[in-house]
Amino acid sequence: MGEIRVGACSWTDKELLASGWYPKGRRDAEGRLRHYASRFPLVEVDATYYALPSTRNSELWVARTPAGFRFDVKAFSLLTGHPTRSAAMPADLRPALARKDDPELLDEVWARFAGALEPLRRADRLGTLLFQFPPWLAPDEQSRALLRACRERTAGWPVAVEFRHPDWWRPELAAATSGLLTELGTPAVAVDTAQGLPTSVPPVAPVTSPDLAVVRLHGRSRAWGTGSKEDRFRHDYTPGELAPWVERVHAMAERTREVHVLFNNCCADAAVRAAGTMAGLLGLDPRPDPDPAEDRAEDRVEELTLDLGLDLDG
Structure with missing residues (x-):
């Protein structure tokens, strides 16, 4: 049986920050990540889709998390064929953005993206x-x-692929899609969304790599594919909705070394609550509560920081 890790698709989402999930004393940049990593063994980094990451951030993420913690990192938008804002590009590459399909530009963007993540690797x-x-x-x-x-x-990097076009996993094409990803040595990403919409991706659970399988649960909003971000991902999962995925995840874990289960219903603290529920349903050992003495010490640091007008995030 492969190892199963459960987490959320962000630890910095503004609605999560406003929800009160982070306790007093753990609301600065370092405290948030340390607190999150005390509760879950896995998180997805979505900020790297919107802008290229920095080596410094990768180094800080390593320093602020325990051994064994994992970051799944979203590829930068230009690398996946999405529209990319000029402001998201390094200044020296902005003039080349008009040639977004230029292989040399994509190679350079990939090189910078990979280089910044090397500390994590x-x-x-x-x-x-x-x-x-x-x-x-x-x-x-x-x-x-x-x-x-x-x-x-x-080549040489771990890569998982999520398709948003539903036809990749239609019954008549699913075997060919699985075969292609297996040939490429690339884990498929299974997804959970509302069903019965033109954009609904079937809730299949393919395993295309002996090393990893990934599940991303996006919520069951009927605005999937059409509404604002908040509309698309607003959903509170019930245990009954998660139950079929418990069976699928266990079946996936029988065929691969590791399974990552990530919740992307990032409205308020819905994702972290759902992740906690899912971990319980999967029978995973709960993470211990943070040490109250450590919380009190961090509370005092936060109070002194506010009193002195200091910014310790940088």
Whole structure:
């Protein structure tokens, strides 16, 4: 049986910060990550989709998490064919953004992206890189060629693939999709969304790698694929909704070394609450509560920081 890790798709989402989930004394940048890592063994980094990461941030993430903790990191938007804002690009690469499909530009962006994440990789904190492809990437020969080119560029790195176009996992194409990802040595990402919509991805649970399988639960909002971010991901999972995934995750763990289960219903503290519920349903050992003495010490540091007008996040 492979190891099962459960977590949320962000520890810095603004609605999570406002929800009160982080206790007093753990609300600065370092305290938040340390608190999160005391509760879960896995988190997804979504900020790297919107802007290239920095080596400094990777070093801080390593320093603030225990051995064995894992970060699944979303690939930068340009690498997955999504629209990319000029402001998200390094200044010296912005003039080249008009040629977003230029292989040399993509190679340079990939090199900088990978270089910034090297501290995570060296410290064995990197779970996988998540390549979430856009909903207009339909299964055809051109798309399959793009996937092969992407895997060639990322050779040697752990990569998982999530498709947003539902046809990849339709019954008549699912075997071909699994075969392609198996050929590329790439774990498939299973997803949970509302069903019965034109954009609904079937809730299949493929295993295409002996090393890793990934599940991302996006919520059951009927606005999936159409509404604002808050509308698309607003959902509170019930134990009954999670029960079928408990069976699927256990079956996946029979076929791979590790399974990552991530909750992306990031409205207030819904994702971390659902992750806690899922961990219980899967029979995973709960993480110990933080040491109250440590909390009191951090409370005092926070009070002194506020009194002195200091900013210790940098």
